Amino acid sequence: MESNYRDIVLTDLEVDTLKGPCYLSDQIIAFYFAYLSGSFNTKKTDTLLVPPFISLLIANSEDTTCVEDYVKSWEMSSERLVLFVVNDIIEDCSGGDGGNHWSILVYDRTKNLFLHFDSMMGVNNFSALKLYDALKEFMGPGGESLSPHASSKKQRKKKKNVPYVKRGSKATQPPAIGESEATAVAGLPMFTECETAPQQQNGYDCGLYVLAIARAICQWSSQEHNRTDMISTIEKNVDYSVEMKMRSEVLEIIQEISADN
Template sequence: MIQYEDVVLQDLDIDTLQQGCFLADKVFAFYFAYLTSTNKTDDVLLVEPTVSIWLARCDQAEASSYAESYKLSTKSLVLFVVNDRDPYCEGDDGTHWSTLVYHRSMNSFIHFDTMKGMNHSAAMKLYEAVKSYMGAGGQAAKLQASKKKKDKKKNARSVCKPSLDVPVTAVAGMPVFRESEDIQQQSNGYDCGLYVLAIAEFICHWFINEMNNIIQDDLVSAVVKEVVDHSVECQMRDKVLGIIRKVGNQKQPN
């Protein structure tokens, strides 16, 4: 057993990193917690599978409460994990993982599915459940960021002046749903979860580069070109297992 942050990995969870196995939910939770703690940015939120699946099923009041607690309306990027589990079944009956990313500056949800079309309906269900809680996106988000910068420059004399900024809500539209048509397709029926982990890792790094004004492709193009290829299937299991072992060794007493 290994504990990292609030995630407890049992041996059975770790065993799913063996070749040919579907990843356990706790492996996603561990890796998301690891990425969050090591990248140290509050502008990216990685939503683990059990929560993503619950959001697609829960009622409006519960979804609203989660959105407020985790400040979905303020995040620049939010990654959800999509699964094709029967929404009326409480068991682990799903057979495929995919990734749904909300990108605020694009005001879009982008679905990355490495088995094209298989999780479309599940992704749409999750999108419909959370889209109204994401806050201002696109041009509205840019205006909001610009306004924050202006506010920082105001001195005490200008505080009482009426604001001429366009209200953010006046230009905020509902985010749209997009399928990433060019995403690499997996070569087998069980490595889908590895692609989700690889995309999560990449968007954390991509966002840091964007904040540091490092020239790069847009998020969708970058994921397609730089992340999702068959090397994920060859390398990601060993990479995650190595991190788990490293964390486990750090927790051992001297």
């Protein structure tokens, strides 16, 4: 038996991951992102939640032309907030169910800044920087490519001078990128590894934190952005109850939608 929602198909096996201590599949995350988009009317707030498989394809693409095509087709360069999912998969990314850890990377156009939230801080830093490196040339505040179209695979393989945070370290301030790269391309977005609290207490609830953080961001974007900042809203709404309640909440949503269909 399958559940369908906005072209997202969930098998019984995937739904069952919400019933026990299991690592969430990319389809569960894609479903909840689609649900948040509808619930919070994200088109009105210029907020885009990118499905996991698109984020993985961008992060692992060797061709900047393909990355640029994804950015254009999903209209990422015109949104105020863009939420990407990070996975530490290093081989075949076609399915999205590989890897061992999920985290979330947020682009805030008002600050021209990428923010990485990781419930096991430091574990996905390399993968987040990989996704950032793939996107940064196309996500400037003007919404246009910041590098010549001719800069393709050869340039991408060149070592980048980007910030690096060691596993387990904390960074509460955006680390500065190298001056040479910062001045090479005007408007290049920055990257910061946010101090994310709480940190998960096990090895399988990372996807739940991604969902909870995404929900808090959508709430902030639609209701609270004039009263508080995004990080404060995340801190207020994401706590250890995520590990106890989030699975049942998402499962209930799926069951209600299935009953209506």
